[in-house]
Amino acid sequence: MKCLVILLLFTNFLSFGQIRTAKIFSDNMVLQRDVTIPVWGTATPGEQITVQLAASRASATTLPDGTWKIYLPRLSEGGPWILKIKGATNQIEYKNVLIGDVWFASGQSNMEHPVSGWEWIPYSAISNFKEEIADSNYPEIRLFTVPKYPSPKEQPDLQSGKWEMAAPATVSGFSSTAWFFGKELYQKLKVPVGLIHCSWAGTPIQTWMSRELLEIFKDSLMLPEVPATFDAHDWTEKMAESIEMSRIRRNQISYPKPELPDRINSSNFDDSKWESAELLNGKSHFGNVVWFRKTFVVPDPFASQHLLLSLGFLNRQSQVFLNGTELGYFLYPQPVKIEIPPQIVLNGENVLTIRLAQPFGESQVLGKKEQFWLSNSDQSFVTDLSGTWKVNNQLEKVIPAAKSYQNNPAYLFNGMVAPVIPYAMKGFIWFQGESDASRPLLYENMFRHLIADWRKLWRQDDLPFLFIQTSNIELTHESGTYDDSWCLLREAQQQALSLTNTGMVVSADIGNPFDVHPKNKQDFGYRLALQAFKVAYHQDVIADGPVFGSLEIKGDTVVVLMKERDSQLVTITPLNLPGFEIAAKEGPYYEAKAFLKNNKVHIFSDRIKSPAKIRYGWRNNPRCSVFNLAGLPLAPFRFENLHH
Numbered sequence: 001m002k003c004l005v006i007l008l009l010f011t012n013f014l015s016f017g018q019i020r021t022a023k024i025f026s027d028n029m030v031l032q033r034d035v036t037i038p039v040w041g042t043a044t045p046g047e048q049i050t051v052q053l054a055a056s057r058a059s060a061t062t063l064p065d066g067t068w069k070i071y072l073p074r075l076s077e078g079g080p081w082i083l084k085i086k087g088a089t090n091q092i093e094y095k096n097v098l099i100g101d102v103w104f105a106s107g108q109s110n111m112e113h114p115v116s117g118w119e120w121i122p123y124s125a126i127s128n129f130k131e132e133i134a135d136s137n138y139p140e141i142r143l144f145t146v147p148k149y150p151s152p153k154e155q156p157d158l159q160s161g162k163w164e165m166a167a168p169a170t171v172s173g174f175s176s177t178a179w180f181f182g183k184e185l186y187q188k189l190k191v192p193v194g195l196i197h198c199s200w201a202g203t204p205i206q207t208w209m210s211r212e213l214l215e216i217f218k219d220s221l222m223l224p225e226v227p228a229t230f231d232a233h234d235w236t237e238k239m240a241e242s243i244e245m246s247r248i249r250r251n252q253i254s255y256p257k258p259e260l261p262d263r264i265n266s267s268n269f270d271d272s273k274w275e276s277a278e279l280l281n282g283k284s285h286f287g288n289v290v291w292f293r294k295t296f297v298v299p300d301p302f303a304s305q306h307l308l309l310s311l312g313f314l315n316r317q318s319q320v321f322l323n324g325t326e327l328g329y330f331l332y333p334q335p336v337k338i339e340i341p342p343q344i345v346l347n348g349e350n351v352l353t354i355r356l357a358q359p360f361g362e363s364q365v366l367g368k369k370e371q372f373w374l375s376n377s378d379q380s381f382v383t384d385l386s387g388t389w390k391v392n393n394q395l396e397k398v399i400p401a402a403k404s405y406q407n408n409p410a411y412l413f414n415g416m417v418a419p420v421i422p423y424a425m426k427g428f429i430w431f432q433g434e435s436d437a438s439r440p441l442l443y444e445n446m447f448r449h450l451i452a453d454w455r456k457l458w459r460q461d462d463l464p465f466l467f468i469q470t471s472n473i474e475l476t477h478e479s480g481t482y483d484d485s486w487c488l489l490r491e492a493q494q495q496a497l498s499l500t501n502t503g504m505v506v507s508a509d510i511g512n513p514f515d516v517h518p519k520n521k522q523d524f525g526y527r528l529a530l531q532a533f534k535v536a537y538h539q540d541v542i543a544d545g546p547v548f549g550s551l552e553i554k555g556d557t558v559v560v561l562m563k564e565r566d567s568q569l570v571t572i573t574p575l576n577l578p579g580f581e582i583a584a585k586e587g588p589y590y591e592a593k594a595f596l597k598n599n600k601v602h603i604f605s606d607r608i609k610s611p612a613k614i615r616y617g618w619r620n621n622p623r624c625s626v627f628n629l630a631g632l633p634l635a636p637f638r639f640e641n642l643h644h
Contacts, residue, residue: 019043019087022157024423025094029163030142030194032424033077033099040069040422043087052084053097067156075099077191096165098140100192101185102425103532105178106208106417107432109201110468110524113517115179116172118201120250122317123329126176127519136171136179141186143174146198148243150405151415153230154211158419163194175199177431177468180525185532196423198416200406204435205446208417211410213453220442223409245402252398253288253359254317260395264291265324265353274390280312280369285362290393292354294385296374302381303347309374311336311385312367313477314356321353333477334514335371352385363393366477407435421457427464427501427536428454429528433493434470434516437485444492451499464536466503466528469493469635471511471518472621479621486620490636503531506545508617509624509633527632545632551614551639557604558582558611562634569599570627577601578623585612594625601626613640 021041031037031053039051047062051070062068079098084091105111115132117124126132143166147159164170171179175197182193200207206214206221214223263269271293279292298307311320315332325344330336352374356363372386405411428451436443451465469490475483496502505527512518530543549563562569571577577594582605592614594603603614617624617636626634 019047019049019085019090019092021085021092022419022423023161024144024158024196024420025083026144026162027095028097028142028165029083029094029144030098030100030102030192031075031083032102032194032426033191034074035424036074037072037424038069038422039072039083039085040067041085042066043068044089047087047089050084050086052086054078054081054099077101079192098142098192098194100140100194101189102194102196102423103178103182103185103427103429104196104198104420104425105175105181105429105431106198107430108199108203108435109517110434110471110521111175111177111197111199111429111431112201113176113521114173115176115521120247120254121517122254124517125519126521128522132522133168133172136166136168138166138183138186140192141166141182142192142194143170143179144194144196145174146196146416146420148200148406149236149239149415150207150408150411151235151239152224152227152405152408152411154414154418156419158416159236176521177524177528178429180522181429181528181532182525184526184529188529188533189537196420196425198420199431200412200416202435203406203412203432205432205443205450206409207407207412208432209410209446209450210413210418210453210457213449214409216449217442217446221409239405242402242404245399246404249399249401250359252396253357256319256355257396260291261319261321261326261353261355262324264293264395265321265351267323267349267351269293269351271390271392274392276388277391278387279365279372279389280367280386285364286356286391287362287393288359288398289355289357289396290363290391291395292356293390293392294352296350296352296383296385297348298345298350298374298381298383300347302376303345304342305345305376305381306342307340307345307374307376307381309336309338309340309352309385310371311338311354312365312371314354315358315364315366316360317357319355321351321355323351331515332366333474333479335367335477417454418457422459425458425463427466427532429532430465430467431524432467433489437470437489440485440488440492443489444495447493447496448499451496451502462501464501464503464532465496465499466505466531466535467493467496468505468507468524468528471507472509472513472619472624473511473516474513474621483620484618487618487622487636491638494635501535503535503543504635505531506633506635508622508636509627513621530632542628542630542632545630546626546628546634548616548634548637548639553611556609556611557602558614560601560603560614562599565599568629569596569601570629570631571596571625573625577625579617579619579625581615581618582608582611583613584608584610589613589615589618596626614638615640 043062050059056072060070080096083094182195186193318330320327327338369386375382510523533539533541534543547563552559574596580592580594581589582592583589592603592605615638624633
């Protein structure tokens with residue numbers, strides 16, 4: 001970037017005569033051990049700047065564009081120290097600085113997922129939230145969250161940010177995946193850990209790539225023009241308004257107005273002016289937020305029995321009430337099936353109410369007529385709930401969706417990644433891909449380029465890059481239908497292992513098929529830490545599950561051998577391994593019979609006499625059946641070149 005351009009970009013925060021550092025530097029930070037440590041900022045052109053940390057000291061002269069950068073000599077782990085930056089007119093001191101290992105955590109929603117959950121997604125706190133927060137006081141783990149800021153041009157600095165010590169108040173809103181990863185590292189290594197969290201929910205890989213890199217893919221993407229002029233102040237105000245409007249809108253959709261549930265659930269509520277509609281009318285589109293209400297009779301003696309309620313599939317966020325008591329909260333495509341205790345069932349007339357919300361379009365009621373009913377356990381009492389309900393989608397107005405920019409190619413790289421470069425780090429952790437499931441071949445190429453590009457920009461070609469392969473998920477209530485979008489994405493992600501110093505977490509066995517944001521982030525952080533111990537710390541640990549190695553054909557049976565021949569395979573049902581499929585050279589795949597013998601998997605099907613193709617775990621929500629002694633799963637795979 002030319003000096004003039006840099007100078008113009010710095011005018012918003014540069015005051016000649018005053019030394020400033022990039023905002024990634026603050027009290028409580030962790031600086032990377034065992035490497036030269038870059039420290040940079042702005043000052044008066046020609047001014048001599050000296051940086052000192054512990055016994056390390058270095059100096060440099062500010063360039064004509066007002067920028068300076070100094071590299072401190074390597075230091076071993078330790079502290080706390082004071083980082084001193086001194087110039088001709090003023091001095092900055094950052095206190096409580098530790099030397100340890102710094103990790104950069106990036107991606108989309110599963111990396112963003114806060115320990116306490118999202119404000120706008122009900123019940124999204126991670127598993128055992130209270131216990132985890134109680135065990136979060138680790139003052140040698142330091143946290144930095146990069147503020148959200150899409151930008152059409154590369155920014156010289158972050159909008160804000162500060163390092164904080166891990167404690168209940170700071171961990172609560174921090175990335176759960178990064179937190180459990182860092183906590184595991186600290187507990188095993190006893191070295192200060194710094195975590196830089198830089199993610200944004202729902203974002204595709206292209207927004208995290210530099211504009212220069214994206215030129216390679218200009219025939220596959222619509223690349224926005226880089227503006228010739230850029231008013232940082234106006235743009236910052238525009239982004240703040242967009243983010244805030246999006247937050248307000250999501251809250252309006254996810255949470256009912258405080259007074260509504262009690263009023264609508266009342267037995268004497270007048271819904272005569274509500275429309276009447278069939279739940280399953282073929283269209284079933286009801287707007288962002290819709291309320292349903294139905295009155296039905298439960299005669300004696302059934303009112304004193306446990307009842308079962310089934311309401312098909314409610315897309316996407318639903319709350320179900322009976323006589324004013326909330327029965328449950330459901331995320332599509334989880335089937336809405338509820339056991340109702342007798343104490344909330346009335347003898348006679350009862351009121352069933354549903355609040356259905358959809359932040360990404362219009363809410364829908366899905367399923368078949370026979371999936372909507374209320375009954376007792378032996379079905380001597382059954383009420384059909386598939387018919388006419390009272391419906392109102394005008395009770396809660398939602399503000400229009402604000403124009404957003406975070407998905408634009410290079411925008412998050414420009415505003416959130418570039419300003420952190422070249423802060424010294426131990427490596428990257430990455431949890432992203434769900435937004436790119438529709439284009440796996442392009443993703444495969446882009447992902448490998450992103451890894452290489454980030455390493456090049458940090459001027460360290462072998463920086464460890466650890467990532468999580470997408471988890472198991474049901475994308476629709478029609479779970480029997482076949483869709484290999486996420487299978488192909490997992491395969492694309494796996495190709496990145498061809499790059500040096502990469503590690504992949506297989507997570508197809510620990511996701512939640514009905515929630516794209518699984519709450520057991522402890523498992524994800526732990527498996528990422530195993531990869532770090534192997535790839536970054538070169539420890540002798542089992543970090544990977546079994547990996548497909550080779551195969552043999554014996555008649556109509558395919559025998560699969562793992563790459564690690566001496567790794568003991570484990571399965572709950574050794575004589576019946578689900579998840580394997582087999583096919584002839586021409587024709588469809590069939591579910592295979594598979595069993596474990598002599599640490600090999602034997603696969604066959606009565607329908608295939610000459611097997612030519614096999615695959616395992618090839619579903620969006622696969623059945624994982626093969627593990628190693630460490631409890632890590634066999635990665636999904638396919639092999640379609642069997643030779644007889």
